[in-house]
Amino acid sequence: MTSAAIRLEQVTKTFDGRVVAVDAITLDIAAGEFFSLLGPSGCGKTTSLRMIAGFEHPDSGRVYVGGRDITDVPVHRRDMGMVFQSYALFPHRTVVENVAFGLRMREVPRADIERRVAAALAQVALTGLEDRKPSQLSGGQQQRVALARALVVEPPVLLCDEPLGALDRKLRQQMQFELKELQKRLGVTLVFVTHDQEEALAMSDRIAVMNKGRVEQVGSPAEIYEQPRTRFVADFIGEINILDEAGTARALRPEKIRLVTPDGARVAGRVETANYLGGSTLLRVRASDGSSMLVRETHAGERASRTPGDLVGLTWSDQDTVALEG
Amino acid sequence: MTTRGRPSPIAWLLAPAALLFVLFFVLPFGVMAAMSVFSGNPVNNPNAFLTTRHYERFVFDTAGIYHDALWATLRIGLITTIISLLIGYPLAHWMARMQSRLGHALVLMAVIAPMLTGIVVRTFAWMTILQDKGVINTLLIQWGLTDKPLPLMYNEFGTIVALVHIYVPFMVLTLTGVIGRIDERLEQAARSLGAGRLRAFVEVTLPLSLPGILAGSLLVFALSISAYVTPSLMGGTDVLTLPMLIAQQVGTSFNPNFAGALGVILLLVSLAIVIAYNRILARLSGEQGLA
Numbered sequence: 001m002t003s004a005a006i007r008l009e010q011v012t013k014t015f016d017g018r019v020v021a022v023d024a025i026t027l028d029i030a031a032g033e034f035f036s037l038l039g040p041s042g043c044g045k046t047t048s049l050r051m052i053a054g055f056e057h058p059d060s061g062r063v064y065v066g067g068r069d070i071t072d073v074p075v076h077r078r079d080m081g082m083v084f085q086s087y088a089l090f091p092h093r094t095v096v097e098n099v100a101f102g103l104r105m106r107e108v109p110r111a112d113i114e115r116r117v118a119a120a121l122a123q124v125a126l127t128g129l130e131d132r133k134p135s136q137l138s139g140g141q142q143q144r145v146a147l148a149r150a151l152v153v154e155p156p157v158l159l160c161d162e163p164l165g166a167l168d169r170k171l172r173q174q175m176q177f178e179l180k181e182l183q184k185r186l187g188v189t190l191v192f193v194t195h196d197q198e199e200a201l202a203m204s205d206r207i208a209v210m211n212k213g214r215v216e217q218v219g220s221p222a223e224i225y226e227q228p229r230t231r232f233v234a235d236f237i238g239e240i241n242i243l244d245e246a247g248t249a250r251a252l253r254p255e256k257i258r259l260v261t262p263d264g265a266r267v268a269g270r271v272e273t274a275n276y277l278g279g280s281t282l283l284r285v286r287a288s289d290g291s292s293m294l295v296r297e298t299h300a301g302e303r304a305s306r307t308p309g310d311l312v313g314l315t316w317s318d319q320d321t322v323a324l325e326g
Numbered sequence: 327m328t329t330r331g332r333p334s335p336i337a338w339l340l341a342p343a344a345l346l347f348v349l350f351f352v353l354p355f356g357v358m359a360a361m362s363v364f365s366g367n368p369v370n371n372p373n374a375f376l377t378t379r380h381y382e383r384f385v386f387d388t389a390g391i392y393h394d395a396l397w398a399t400l401r402i403g404l405i406t407t408i409i410s411l412l413i414g415y416p417l418a419h420w421m422a423r424m425q426s427r428l429g430h431a432l433v434l435m436a437v438i439a440p441m442l443t444g445i446v447v448r449t450f451a452w453m454t455i456l457q458d459k460g461v462i463n464t465l466l467i468q469w470g471l472t473d474k475p476l477p478l479m480y481n482e483f484g485t486i487v488a489l490v491h492i493y494v495p496f497m498v499l500t501l502t503g504v505i506g507r508i509d510e511r512l513e514q515a516a517r518s519l520g521a522g523r524l525r526a527f528v529e530v531t532l533p534l535s536l537p538g539i540l541a542g543s544l545l546v547f548a549l550s551i552s553a554y555v556t557p558s559l560m561g562g563t564d565v566l567t568l569p570m571l572i573a574q575q576v577g578t579s580f581n582p583n584f585a586g587a588l589g590v591i592l593l594l595v596s597l598a599i600v601i602a603y604n605r606i607l608a609r610l611s612g613e614q615g616l617a
């Protein structure tokens with residue numbers, strides 16, 4: 001399967017002349033990359049994706065796919081697969097008819113359609129459900145049909161808008177693995193929209209963190225997590241402590257903090273709450289000066305469990321803190 | 327849960343509707359059907375006997391007008407329905423997909439407004455527009471486009487124009503509800519898979535709106551074949567529909583028995599058409615899993 005690079009160049013979209021949904025963003029997505037748009041609800045992820053798909057036309061800026069300017073190309077000539085959050089399966093059509101739709105629109109010969117639909121259904125483990133209607137499928141199965149329908153035409157680009165949002169946790173994790181594996185196997189460029197930071201970290205090659213229509217930071221999951229550039233990114237991805245050191249804000253992850261005896265520690269305080277999380281416990285420690293810090297105590301080795309009220313000391317090394325802009 | 331035989335207490339709320347149905351449909355229809363098989367009124371005429379002569383009169387049609395009247399009724403109903411659908415569907419689609427709430431409210435008002443004025447008023451309005459000395463003909467003659475007024479009313483054309491105007495809102499309201507419930511993203515999915523706008527509409531929205539097309543068409547058809555005021559005023563002497571014939575039999579010929587037979591025939595014919603139409607569309611939508 002071929003894949004194509006995507007470039008958004010200074011793309012802006014305003015609704016009703018007031019709401020700036022996407023504010024002059026520039027993104028470069030490499031061919032074959034699993035790229036996530038991550039951010040809170042309303043930050044402009046869906047609008048960005050819909051501009052790549054062609055459902056929205058940018059007010060200004062250009063969209064390129066495979067080096068070609070497609071800003072003015074209509075949706076049906078863009079040759080992209082799209083998976084909607086609600087799946088948008090055709091309720092009046094069977095599984096086979098749903099999956100065959102894109103091939104039929106491309107006037108692929110009948111025999112080829114049958115073969116390719118069967119292959120696509122096998123790929124997402126749906127063989128045997130060919131003649132069901134979408135309403136007769138579980139959420140996970142509908143999800144797979146949507147995926148097969150988008151992928152059967154072998155698009156160079158696959159766009160997914162919170163495709164796993166409606167699944168329960170266990171199934172979602174399984175689908176995360178399957179989707180990522182499928183994407184790597186096919187080599188398709190995948191743009192993935194999610195508001196779930198764990199999902200983005202787990203699946204992506206690179207992530208763009210968005211806030212209020214702008215891109216705050218682009219980077220690999222490790223970069224985003226360990227080197228957050230702004231307070232917003234640090235705050236949005238996982239738990240964070242923001243330290244004020246001589247007027248500049250520095251971020252410190254709770255798991256970088258070690259628990260020591262109170263004397264001679266950087267901070268001494270009392271455990272206020274202890275949230276047991278299975279693999280670790282998240283402690284909130286109230287320092288003597290009134291500020292509070294989050295500390296992650298992992299349960300790898302011997303487990304010295306702290307309970308609320310315990311007096312503890314906290315320490316960390318300076319290289320684990322990251323300076324933040326703004 | 328509700329499989330027990332005991333009816334829900336809410337069932338009582340249906341009582342007024344059931345009562346109305348009996349009082350204003352079952353009862354009059356029963357009286358009409360009974361009258362149609364008697365020679366006279368059995369209540370005040372003890373010599374009235376059972377007869378099929380009213381039906382024979384219609385079937386053999388020696389006067390040569392009854393079959394024409396039935397055919398004219400169905401033809402007017404059918405054409406009115408088709409035109410209402412052709413006008414109503416695009417309007418309903420536009421309304422159902424409108425983003426702006428204000429715009430939606432305004433169009434809805436424009437659609438409903440004609441329903442707030444009486445049928446007689448609306449029909450007279452059409453008369454001032456379509457008659458020989460009406461707005462259209464006056465203008466055409468003034469501009470020298472024609473020297474004789476065009477026959478725009480006192481015929482089937484005028485009747486259908488007025489009927490369409492009166493019944494299009496029913497079509498629009500029925501269709502708007504159905505189209506509005508079809509997820510827009512289905513059409514978008516079709517477009518992302520390579521279908522142009524028109525193709526996406528034909529493949530997705532149109533088949534999914536078949537139930538609305540069915541309901542709206544049946545409603546308009548039923549209303550227009552039973553219309554009396556509009557064909558009488560707009561049709562002049564050119565148009566004779568079954569409802570007009572029935573009114574004549576009751577009002578001027580004093581033959582309620584024959585009127586009853588005509589009523590039964592109209593009901594049976596339209597019932598047959600409705601059932602056939604229902605079957606066909608159910609088969610169509612059944613193939614597409616809507617049944």
Ligand SMILES: Nc1ncnc2c1ncn2[C@@H]1O[C@H](COP(=O)(O)OP(=O)(O)O)[C@@H](O)[C@H]1O
Nearest residue numbers: 015016019021040041042043044045046047048
């Ligand atoms: N069709 C639209 N009309 C008006 N406003 C819209 C429309 N689509 C999105 N918006 C607005 O644009 C902003 C971004 O929306 P969206 O891209 O859907 O965010 P996200 O997908 O990140 O939750 C929101 O404030 C939303 O209300």
Ligand SMILES: [Mg+2]
Nearest residue numbers: 042045046047
């Ligand atoms: Mg969204």
